[in-house]
Amino acid sequence: MIIIENVTVATVDAADTVFARGHVVVGDDGRITAVGAGDISEKSGRIIDGSGCLLTPGLVNTHHHLYQWATRGLALDETLFGWLTTLYPIWGRLDADVVGAAAGAGLGWLALSGCTTSMDHHYVFPRDGGDVLEAEIEAARKIGLRFHPTRGSMDLSRKDGGLPPDNVVEETDEALAATEAAIDRWHDPSPDAMLQIAVAPCSPFSVTTRLMEEAAVLARRKGVRLHTHLAETDDEEEFCRKQFGVTPVEYAERVGWLGDDVWLAHGVHLDDSAIAKLGATGTGVAHCPSSNARLGAGSARVRELLDHRVPVGLGVDGAASQEVSHLGAELRQALYTARLRGGPTAMNAREALRLGTIGGARCLGRQDDLGSIEVGKLADLVLWRLDGMGHDGIDDRLAALVFGPPARVELALVGGTPVVERGELVNADEQELTREARRAHRKLMAYR
Numbered sequence: 001m002i003i004i005e006n007v008t009v010a011t012v013d014a015a016d017t018v019f020a021r022g023h024v025v026v027g028d029d030g031r032i033t034a035v036g037a038g039d040i041s042e043k044s045g046r047i048i049d050g051s052g053c054l055l056t057p058g059l060v061n062t063h064h065h066l067y068q069w070a071t072r073g074l075a076l077d078e079t080l081f082g083w084l085t086t087l088y089p090i091w092g093r094l095d096a097d098v099v100g101a102a103a104g105a106g107l108g109w110l111a112l113s114g115c116t117t118s119m120d121h122h123y124v125f126p127r128d129g130g131d132v133l134e135a136e137i138e139a140a141r142k143i144g145l146r147f148h149p150t151r152g153s154m155d156l157s158r159k160d161g162g163l164p165p166d167n168v169v170e171e172t173d174e175a176l177a178a179t180e181a182a183i184d185r186w187h188d189p190s191p192d193a194m195l196q197i198a199v200a201p202c203s204p205f206s207v208t209t210r211l212m213e214e215a216a217v218l219a220r221r222k223g224v225r226l227h228t229h230l231a232e233t234d235d236e237e238e239f240c241r242k243q244f245g246v247t248p249v250e251y252a253e254r255v256g257w258l259g260d261d262v263w264l265a266h267g268v269h270l271d272d273s274a275i276a277k278l279g280a281t282g283t284g285v286a287h288c289p290s291s292n293a294r295l296g297a298g299s300a301r302v303r304e305l306l307d308h309r310v311p312v313g314l315g316v317d318g319a320a321s322q323e324v325s326h327l328g329a330e331l332r333q334a335l336y337t338a339r340l341r342g343g344p345t346a347m348n349a350r351e352a353l354r355l356g357t358i359g360g361a362r363c364l365g366r367q368d369d370l371g372s373i374e375v376g377k378l379a380d381l382v383l384w385r386l387d388g389m390g391h392d393g394i395d396d397r398l399a400a401l402v403f404g405p406p407a408r409v410e411l412a413l414v415g416g417t418p419v420v421e422r423g424e425l426v427n428a429d430e431q432e433l434t435r436e437a438r439r440a441h442r443k444l445m446a447y448r
Contacts, residue, residue, distance in 0.1 A: 002026040002416060004383065005039045007050025008397040011373040012057050012357045016350050018398065024055060026379040030192065030415035035373050052387030053410055054397040056353060057372055058116025058380035059327045060360025063227075063265040063286035063315025066120045066136055067094055069102035070441045071320045080233045080295050080321075084163055087320060090444060092167045096130035098440040103139035105437035106319060108425055111143055113406070114328040116380040116414045117360070117370060118145055119315075121227060121265070123152025123202040124168050125178070133182055137195065144419035144427045146193075146380065148364055150200030150227050151182040153215070156208050161243065163205045172211050175201075176218060183222050191369050192378060192415065196224070203229040204251055205239045216256040225261050225365055227286075228252075231274070232266035233297045249274035258283045263363040265315065266291075267305070268298045275301065279308030284363035287355065289337040290330060291317035299337045302355075303346045313360030328384075329406045331356050349402040383411040385423075 002025070009022040025034035034040065075086040103120070110118050120136055133149060140147035153175035156162030162169075170178070179199055187197040199219040201207040207228075219226045231237070231248040240248045249270065252258055260282030267285040270278070278285065287300050305312050314334055319325045331352045338347035361371030369378045384407040386400045391407065394400035401407055412420035419426050425433075 001028060001045030002048065002379075002413070003040065003043055003045060004048045004050050004055055004381070007053050007055045007383070009035060009055045009373060010350075010353060010398050011035060012354055013372050013374050016354075024373060024381065026381075026413065026416045030379055030417065032373060032375055032377050032379050035375060048383070048411065050383055052385060054384045054386055054401055055373070056382050056384065056401070057357040057370070058382050058412060058414065059114045059356045060313060060364065060371060061110060061115050061118040061315055061327050062263060062313035062360045062363045063288055063317055064106070064118060064120050065122065065318030065320070066103040066106040066139075067091070067099045067122060067124065067132070068318030068320035069106040069437055070098055070444050072323045074320060078295075079235065080297060081163060081235045083295060083321065088164050088168055091124045092126055092165065093444055094124055094126055094129050094132060096132050096135040098444050099132040100135035100139050101436040101440035103136035104142065104428065105433045106325065107140055107143040107145055108428055108430060108433045109325055110316070110327055111145055111412060111420050111425060112409060112423070113326040114382045114384065114409050114412065116146060116382065116412055116419070117148065117364070117366070119148035119150060119198070119227070119364065121150050121152050121200050123154055123200065125153075125170060126168065137186065140195070142428055143425065144414055144417065146370075146414055148196050148198060149186075150198040151179040152200040152202050153179065153211060154202045154206040155211050156206050162207075169206070172208060172214075175211060176214055179215065180218060180222070183224055187222070187224060189223065194415075196364075198225040198227050200227040203236070204244075204248060205236060209255060212255040212257065220261070225263070226257060227263055227265065228257065229266060230264040231269045232292070233295070234269065237269050247271070247274065249277055253277065261365070263311065263313070265317075266297070266300065268292055268300045270301060275304050275308050275310065278305065278310045282311065284311035284313065286315040286363060287312050287334060288315040288317040288322070289333045290324060291315075291322040293333075293337070294322055299341055301341065302334065302338050303342050306351070311359060311362035312355055313363040314356045326406055327356065328401075331402045335402060349396075349398050352402050353398065379413050379416040381411075381413045382409055384408070385410040
């Protein structure tokens, strides 16, 4: 049993309850057994004094490309299409060694930034690269995060009218078979699962219509979720209108990719009709404000998405298009982005935290067990230290977390098990992760 007391608790429940001085109790089964105001009288197990801290649900990262940790700092002034054409040849040399090292660093950094659950969208599978999906899964197990890797794919190469070069695409049937095999091998459908697989063809400009359609059928037959990039840039909008005669969301609807088992990355260029369709179908959006800003792609209409009851979570996106990759900092970036579009009332601190917690859990289909601090839910919790120079004087601790500088993670629990304590990883050495990532970067870039 773990008792965290004398702490401000932001529950992110339906009423957005905040206990200015409260407690949370974690049972031996890794679930929350009590939450409320004040302290508890009977105490046993590990007692944690949360003075000077804020306790929140663990953050949920809904869009990432972990392999990109090995290719940060490149194509710094390109749009998405220019950035991709620069990096695709480098990514064509990926192997399990590089991906494992990059994933270890990326997931370790996410944990230190308050993330307890992360997805990953991996879609580059060089033929001689080994089992890159297994490599990142093993990295997640080492760090201790709850992990939702998606088996991505690309089958539309440049010679066939797509964007990626021939050496990084798969044959359609090969991609579908490998995706089904990944589900059969790795997916855990249980409520307390540490590992779940989703189906994730990359994007309309790198995937054939047949793969999009058959991937949706496969996912629904297997009972897993669907993910892809959509409506990220003006270039994508132009591509869809030229190739398919419709907008990206109209194309998604045509190929069976709208529904409450789907979440889409970015959703920047959405008109009123598209937003209404997403809301009506329960289709989620992974909002990646820092990546969108870094690539100059635009800013998503998050206020309108939320007003139409679209599930919206946060994503740091790949570290090659968002070098900071700090999920805690993305709370503030999401709030600022919303206010740039709609003024100071477009989003508040509580709404930003909801995006990073319960919103992300909804996108991943885990809202019944993750994303809020409520009795019976999994004890994926983060204790943020907010009594140092950077936060002192901001009396509202939730405001301090969102508006202030990135806060140190005092404690992060995944199912009641510590993965970060006093700002350090529990299960891995940060310096070793850094060395391995540096080696992977140099290996990948050696033949550039």
